[in-house]
Amino acid sequence: xxxxxxxxxxxxxxxxxxxxxxxxxxxxxxxxxxxxxxxxxxxxxxxxxxxxxxxxxxxxxxxxxxxxxxxxxxxxxxxxxxxxxxxxxxxxxxxxxxxxxxxxxxxxxxxxxxxxxxxxxxxxxxxxxxxxxxxxxxxxxxxxxxxxxxxxxxxxxxxxxxxxxxxxxxxxxxxxxxxxxxxxxxxxxxxxxxxxxxxxxxxxxxxxxxxxxxxxxxxxxxxxxxxxxxxxxxxx
Amino acid sequence: xxxxxxxxxxxxxxxxxxxxxxxxxxxxxxxxxxxxxxxxxxxxxxxxxxxxxxxxxxxxxxxxxxxxxxxxxxxxxxxxxxxxxxxxxxxxxxxxxxxxxxxxxxxxxxxxxxxxxxxxxxxxxxxxxxxxxxxxxxxxxxxxxxxxxxxxxxxxxxxxxxxxxxxxxxxxxxxxxxxxxxxxxxxxxxxxxxxxxxxxxxxxxxxxxxxxxxxxxxxxxxxxxxxxxxxxxxxx
DNA sequence: TAATGAGGTCACGAGGTCAC
DNA sequence: GTGACCTCGTGACCTCATTA
Ligand SMILES: [Zn+2]
Ligand SMILES: [Zn+2]
Ligand SMILES: [Zn+2]
Ligand SMILES: [Zn+2]
Numbered sequence: 001x002x003x004x005x006x007x008x009x010x011x012x013x014x015x016x017x018x019x020x021x022x023x024x025x026x027x028x029x030x031x032x033x034x035x036x037x038x039x040x041x042x043x044x045x046x047x048x049x050x051x052x053x054x055x056x057x058x059x060x061x062x063x064x065x066x067x068x069x070x071x072x073x074x075x076x077x078x079x080x081x082x083x084x085x086x087x088x089x090x091x092x093x094x095x096x097x098x099x100x101x102x103x104x105x106x107x108x109x110x111x112x113x114x115x116x117x118x119x120x121x122x123x124x125x126x127x128x129x130x131x132x133x134x135x136x137x138x139x140x141x142x143x144x145x146x147x148x149x150x151x152x153x154x155x156x157x158x159x160x161x162x163x164x165x166x167x168x169x170x171x172x173x174x175x176x177x178x179x180x181x182x183x184x185x186x187x188x189x190x191x192x193x194x195x196x197x198x199x200x201x202x203x204x205x206x207x208x209x210x211x212x213x214x215x216x217x218x219x220x221x222x223x224x225x226x227x228x229x230x231x232x233x234x235x236x
Numbered sequence: 237x238x239x240x241x242x243x244x245x246x247x248x249x250x251x252x253x254x255x256x257x258x259x260x261x262x263x264x265x266x267x268x269x270x271x272x273x274x275x276x277x278x279x280x281x282x283x284x285x286x287x288x289x290x291x292x293x294x295x296x297x298x299x300x301x302x303x304x305x306x307x308x309x310x311x312x313x314x315x316x317x318x319x320x321x322x323x324x325x326x327x328x329x330x331x332x333x334x335x336x337x338x339x340x341x342x343x344x345x346x347x348x349x350x351x352x353x354x355x356x357x358x359x360x361x362x363x364x365x366x367x368x369x370x371x372x373x374x375x376x377x378x379x380x381x382x383x384x385x386x387x388x389x390x391x392x393x394x395x396x397x398x399x400x401x402x403x404x405x406x407x408x409x410x411x412x413x414x415x416x417x418x419x420x421x422x423x424x425x426x427x428x429x430x431x432x433x434x435x436x437x438x439x440x441x442x443x444x445x446x447x448x449x450x451x452x453x454x455x456x457x458x459x460x461x462x463x464x465x466x467x468x469x470x471x472x
Numbered sequence: 473t474a475a476t477g478a479g480g481t482c483a484c485g486a487g488g489t490c491a492c
Numbered sequence: 493g494t495g496a497c498c499t500c501g502t503g504a505c506c507t508c509a510t511t512a
Contacts, residue, residue, distance in 0.1 A: 046485060056495050106321045111292070111503030112483050282477060292503050347511020348475045
């Protein structure tokens with residue numbers, strides 16, 4: 001039985017093409033292969049910084065967070081469609097897409113996956129696979145990515161402005177952390193911007209980034225948002 | 237009756253989320269779940285090396301004491317706030333927190349818990365649960381941990397300097413071991429440092445680490461300290 | 473017996489390396 | 493700067509000795 005073999009190849013969606021695993025996997029297994037990189041569409045080598053991605057995008061994101069230098073301004077107004085063939089041409093858009101896809105230093109997970117997680121991974125990968133999407137749907141998802149990027153950064157900035165204890169507070173489990181005494185202007189302004197919140201709700205409800213498997217960092221954003229008093233009374 | 241089921245899930249504080257037990261518990265039980273890991277806040281899987289902790293911190297500590305290699309120097313001056321998402325980034329601080337939480341090879345216990353022990357566990361877990369702590373109290377506890385770590389190592393060094401029989405001597409019950417002929421400079425200097433001792437007393441009195449269930453090794457430190465002649469006439 | 477945690481196992485990904 | 497490849501720390505799950 002196929003899923004019985006049970007490693008990351010099995011639990012994630014199967015593609016006809018063969019991906020490159022990090023190590024010497026290619027030759028020594030029948031390797032059912034991984035879904036493609038969420039950023040550029042190249043063959044992925046696993047889940048990096050919380051997102052199914054290729055070695056290139058993984059390394060790129062690593063360098064970004066390590067040396068946090070400013071990118072050259074995008075020549076197309078920040079709307080490049082990142083693909084394998086052009087990913088090297090616009091670092092700014094590539095980075096934005098990394099973030100929008102859910103890449104985050106806070107999303108790294110090490111060690112094995114739990115059985116439950118594996119099953120969830122499999123379901124998610126299948127549900128949101130390219131195969132189940134039309135070209136239009138894919139395009140819409142790409143657009144969502146850009147909006148999502150903006151919202152994520154907004155909320156993160158707001159969070160950082162209101163939390164002295166920096167990033168560790170994002171962590172689950174338990175209550176999403178939000179200091180009672182810290183309802184700053186930043187949060188308030190966000191709370192009062194109805195459009196942005198409707199948008200947020202909409203995206204969180206429909207997008208493929210909701211699952212904590214594919215992007216725990218976004219899940220954390222949701223948790224944080226939920227923890228805000230009076231945050232639109234998010235029911236679920 | 238709830239507590240009647242009587243295993244470690246029952247006697248410790250119940251959380252709404254589900255933890256991962258070591259084995260295949262997840263599916264086959266209603267498992268009331270454990271308190272979170274005292275080191276990183278992740279779901280715990282039981283009491284390891286004397287401390288309620290997760291599989292990750294358990295394995296980490298095991299590796300630490302097995303291969304006793306030196307850690308890379310902490311980049312934040314040894315003051316990292318260890319959390320689930322960043323626990324992998326600073327082994328030094330993680331180890332410090334393990335020790336400060338009471339983890340010790342001398343705190344291992346095997347086999348079942350007695351009824352009395354279970355009830356004690358339950359009471360302690362409930363008393364010191366996150367639910368009964370404000371965020372400020374938690375922060376204060378974290379600060380205590382760092383101070384505690386320093387004191388523990390100080391006392392241990394002092395102990396080792398005065399005890400030929402190495403570490404096994406920490407074990408209780410019976411008289412805490414202290415060689416009459418070995419009142420070294422190290423001990424003396426400790427004894428004469430009023431601030432440190434007041435601090436010690438204060439922490440031992442107020443902190444959640446006092447119980448021998450959650451951290452027998454710290455209990456041992458107290459016992460050892462008590463056994464020192466003229467050790468501030470510790471009444472309790 | 474049943475409960476429980478130490479120790480072992482090995483899939484997994486972060487980070488480093490270096491030809492390009 | 494990029495990315496294919498490597499090393500190694502990590503942690504979910506397992507077995508097994510130990511105890512009530
Ligand atoms: Zn890619
Ligand atoms: Zn661009
Ligand atoms: Zn932990
Ligand atoms: Zn540190």
